[in-house]
């Protein structure tokens with residue numbers, strides 16, 4: 453049995469415990485949270501006896517093989533480094549860290565341990581294998597563009613207590629781009645086998661639309677809308693747009709266009725449809741459904757933790773190891789750098805550390 457510990461028992465930490473406490477190959481030995489009341493409630497609910505407000509106690513606990521780190525991004529990396537230094541496997545929430553420089557420090561400390569990031573959650577959709585193999589088979593021809601268009605309307609009413617860290621650059625590393633962009637980038641780059649190499653980006657970011665200015669937490673300074681064009685090797689373009697509080701109709705799609713067809717994934721409220729259109733020798737378009745499935749958030753939440761335990765058990769790589777999370781962080785850093793310079797093109801660092 454793999455012995456897991458978890459630091460952070462907030463909104464997503466609770467979801468992780470629902471999964472981790474039901475895994476056949478793992479047990480949750482201890483939990484930590486700064487909030488003593490939340491800690492006591494969580495420990496009672498999940499029957500986890502060892503509970504501490506000091507994450508250090510959990511990190512040095514010799515009864516733990518791997519730690520799930522579900523604390524806000526701004527405080528996560530120093531704790532993650534300690535986890536790795538104590539020779540424990542590590543699963544970090546998304547975004548992987550505040551920036552790519554922090555990810556490099558984690559990679560330096562990894563030294564053979566399993567270390568993964570939860571940005572992979574959409575690759576636990578059941579369409580992933582079919583999408584991956586359709587793209588690898590060359591059915592859409594030579595890849596030209598990868599498009600992400602995800603525009604979410606505001607919630608139906610003003611949120612009562614929006615988390616103070618969620619749109620705060622210092623506490624969260626950014627806004628919508630880090631909150632959701634890592635999922636998009638992980639999905640589209642992941643199903644392409646991480647073979648598309650980003651070179652440079654030109655981007656713009658926008659703050660919350662004025663009518664919703666008091667719908668976000670006081671002190672928020674990060675973007676709610678980002679648009680970026682990422683130039684990649686082999687003349688491939690990644691065209692990226694994501695927004696929340698979008699004053700328009702909702703849209704959520706990832707698509708891949710080549711010179712012989714287009715594969716699209718439409719993410720609805722309750723279902724996900726992956727379709728492929730290809731052109732035959734006569735120029736006729738043929739439209740077919742690849743996979744249609746219900747959108748079950750519980751399955752998406754369960755994916756990273758289940759995969760983490762499996763990776764420790766099997767010695768296989770986790771779905772998104774730090775080296776690939778680094779690519780996402782580098783694109784993210786370059787998008788923010790470009791937006792800060794009024795949309796000027798910024799190079800994206802690449803190295804071959806694996």
Ligand SMILES: NC(=O)c1ccc[n+]([C@@H]2O[C@H](COP(=O)([O-])OP(=O)(O)OC[C@H]3O[C@@H](n4cnc5c(N)ncnc54)[C@H](O)[C@@H]3O)[C@@H](O)[C@H]2O)c1
Pocket residue numbers: 459460461462463464465484485486487490505507522523524525527545546547615631
């Ligand atoms: N809320 C979501 O749906 C969601 C989904 C996926 C990922 N995430 C990511 O997970 C992270 C946490 O999000 P959340 O919504 O669970 O936040 P949250 O505020 O609900 O929970 C965070 C918890 O971490 C605890 N904490 C903070 N610093 C700590 C420390 N040093 N030691 C021990 N405990 C500490 C807090 O007391 C709090 O209970 C964020 O980076 C977020 O982007 C959130």
